[in-house]
Amino acid sequence: MAHYLCFFLLFCLIISIESTIGPGSRKASVRATEKVAATPSPSIRSAPPPSVSSSFEPLPPGKTNVLQRNLVQENIDSKSILENYQSYCTTCLETREFTNPTLIYITPWNSHGYDIAKIFTKKFDYISPVWLSIKRNGFEKYTVEGTHDIDKKWIGELKEKNPKVQIVPRIIFEKWSADDIHALFQSENEKQELASTFATFLKENTDLFDGYVLELLVQFRGASKPTLSHIINDIAERVHQIENNGKKKQIILAVPPYDELFNTNDFEMLYEHLDGFSVMSYDFPNREPGPVAPLGKY
Known part of the structure; x- marks a missing residue:
């Protein structure tokens, strides 16, 4: 009797396993049905978008x-x-409809910009190649990087076509560590050494460059604004002391289009020390999709 009972239990166990995972189970057919139901038939599938040809x-x-x-x-x-x-x-090519100062940026990753600058040289007052950055390399030590991108022949061609054009490379404060920023903001000697580095580099390249466009407000967001203005003013003072053929070197500040980074009070602190401001209007739609330089903003 015990043998029959064991056989019966084993038979029930095999049947239950077969009904759960066997190839003829209902669950398998349900999954297959659901899969078919979720797949659109060829007749109702959306057609591919039409190709656009010029x-x-x-x-x-x-x-x-x-x-x-x-x-x-x-x-x-x-x-x-x-x-x-x-x-x-x-x-x-030599006609100007816009009488106010004009500044253009040239990026090394878009070589066509170099050609555009040569074609329309007489329409521009300032040309700013995006070549340079400044780094802190230890205690009271700063270096200008990116000099390998400097194209002396191109600059010569621009100045030959328009002797009045001013080449003011943008120089950016990029990839600074928190320790580097802290050292600069806390030490007057660091500030003076930074300003001296700007002046020395400009003296060494006085025939090429007529000043700088500074870009640091976004990089130093959240920092003390009075201290930041002090740093900018120190650089401007050193640069303005340099002359070439009776013409002083110039400093232009790149300004982001956000009030929290640059507002009327910041302008009042700086405008007497600088030669111009370049509002980086293409940064405006970064927070949400929208127009570049909308009229209501400026």
Whole structure:
């Protein structure tokens, strides 16, 4: 009797296992049904997006300007941009419609910018190559880095085409450690050594460069604003002491478009010590999608 009971229990156990994981189980068929139900049939699948092809070629440079071609409009379409973005006015290369000072940035990772600067040199007052950075390398020691990007031949060509153009490389305070920032902000000797480094480098390259564009407000966000203004003023004072052919070197400050980083009070503390401000309007939409340099902001 005991043998029959053991056989019966073993038989029930095998049947229960088969009903759970066997190939003919209901759970397997349910999973298959759910999978089929979740997969759209070919007849209702969304069609792939249509391919976009260009049926036109960009227009070459011509003898008329954008106003004569009626390209300055409030509502402009993409087709007009793609057709005309290369079509600058060849007879207007020395004509300036905008009488206020102009500054452009040239980046080494976009080589086309070098050519654009040469074509339109006479339209610009300041050209700022994005080449340089300044680093702290120990106790009261600073170095200018990025000098391998300096293109002396290109600078010579620009100044030959427009003797009045001023080359003011942007120099950025980048990848500073917390210890480096603390040392600079706490020590007057560190501040003076930093300013001296700026002046020395400019003296060594006096025939190439006419000053600097400083970029440090974003990098030193949260720091003491009075101390930061003190650092900027010290640099400006040293730079303004340098002259070449009777012309003083200049300092322009790159300004982010955020009131918490630069506001009216900051402007009041600095404007008498600097030669200009460059509002980095392309930074404006970083926080949320939106326009670059919206009119309401500036």
